[in-house]
Amino acid sequence: MDWYPDPDETTLLRTPIHFATGYAHPVAGSRWFRDTERRDIQAELPGWPAGPEFTPHTKTAQNVDRVGGGLLGGIVTAIQVAVEAVIGGNSVPIGQDPSRSKPEDPANESEDFPVMWAAPGTLARTVPWQLDPSRRPDRYRVDAVVTERRFLLLGVGPDLTAPAQVLWETARDTVAGAERLKFSAGGHDLRIRFTDGSWVRLSTAATEKLGGLLADRRRLVPESELTPGQRERVARFVTELPTTAQTPKFFRLAGGVVLVESQVPAKIGKGLFETHSILMGETGDPARPQPGEL
Known part of the structure; x- marks a missing residue:
């Protein structure tokens, strides 16, 4: 595929x-x-x-x-x-x-x-x-x-x-x-x-x-746009991912929250993926998106 x-x-x-x-x-x-x-x-x-x-x-x-x-x-x-x-x-x-x-x-x-x-x-x-x-x-x-x-x-x-x-x-x-x-x-x-x-x-x-x-409702942003606190949180997130995980992508939602996602090949079938993600605010702490943003 x-x-x-x-x-x-x-x-x-x-x-x-x-x-x-x-x-x-x-x-x-x-x-x-x-x-x-x-x-x-x-x-x-x-x-x-x-x-x-x-x-x-x-x-x-x-x-x-x-x-x-x-x-x-x-x-x-x-x-x-x-x-x-x-x-x-x-x-x-x-x-x-x-x-x-x-x-x-x-x-x-x-x-x-x-x-x-x-x-x-x-x-x-x-x-x-x-x-x-x-x-x-x-x-x-x-x-x-x-x-x-x-x-x-x-x-x-x-x-x-x-x-x-x-x-x-x-x-x-x-x-x-x-x-x-x-x-x-x-x-x-x-x-x-x-x-x-x-x-x-x-x-x-x-x-x-x-x-x-x-x-x-979500805009792809480069890692260079992240704050130091967000980059530190992303570094921890990456260490928690399986070794087969793809490089994370960063999306800024309309309310400013950053969504980080990484695709991991699923074990149930070739070509299928699981999504690992976190949501973070400006300091890298967990954040909640506004209704409808996801």
């Missing part, structure tokens, strides 16, 4: 990602691709193979889902969260159980479930079809990569020794923002908005981290 940034850029995040899936009973297990008139546009997307045709569930089907799928759905979600917690480092959000919450955007979360909202000629229409779990091959995944300059999507096949394929990329300044959507399985959905008004709804265990980077 080799992929490397250009010599003058740094990989800030790499994480598995895919189109989201409907969570509310009327749209459970479904996803649609819409233009701004809510027309289905998947047949208009160049190069896309045919995919399943979804229809909202009837009341009868919803009642069956509630009885038969309530327990099973809870078990599946728990397993999913556990697995994604491992492959996504420490980025799984902890908090409100989405199954007990209500849709924040009923038109797009319970009445309909678009994972692409794109007028003709907009950027969202160019994302790769491999993001769709219903279309991509078995044992194939897509990784999202963020650098200082680019947002990329890489294709990774079953042969992890083969180079990853760059499926899509765009400049960071084409991304208008990103927001976590709490009403979703595990709270893992993220809406990424582009400057042309189009958007996609994706799912990743690294929701908060990816959203923070794309929303510019």
Whole structure:
């Protein structure tokens, strides 16, 4: 799965990602691709193979889902969260159980479930079809990569020794923002908005981290910007890391707190990583970020 940034850029995040899936009973297990008139546009997307045709569930089907799928759905979600917690480092959000919450955007979360909202000629229409779990091959995944300059999507096949394929990329300044959507399985959905008004709804265990980077809530800084106290704390942090750990990266959050992160290869599989991190204030002492900064 080799992929490397250009010599003058740094990989800030790499994480598995895919189109989201409907969570509310009327749209459970479904996803649609819409233009701004809510027309289905998947047949208009160049190069896309045919995919399943979804229809909202009837009341009868919803009642069956509630009885038969309530327990099973809870078990599946728990397993999913556990697995994604491992492959996504420490980025799984902890908090409100989405199954007990209500849709924040009923038109797009319970009445309909678009994972692409794109007028003709907009950027969202160019994302790769491999993001769709219903279309991509078995044992194939897509990784999202963020650098200082680019947002990329890489294709990774079953042969992890083969180079990853760059499926899509765009400049960071084409991304208008990103927001976590709490009403979703595990709270893992993220809406990424582009400057042309189009958007996609994706799912990743690294929701908060990816959203923070794309929303510019965390800024990569060189070690030279750290205070003496922060450098001393980083030196202690490095001694506590495994010998296989990567060189730490430093991010200044909007409120001034510095986040230090180091990736460590995970033992459960090649190409997977665990994230070790600390948060520190100006003197190097532990610090608490403001709500929403992570």
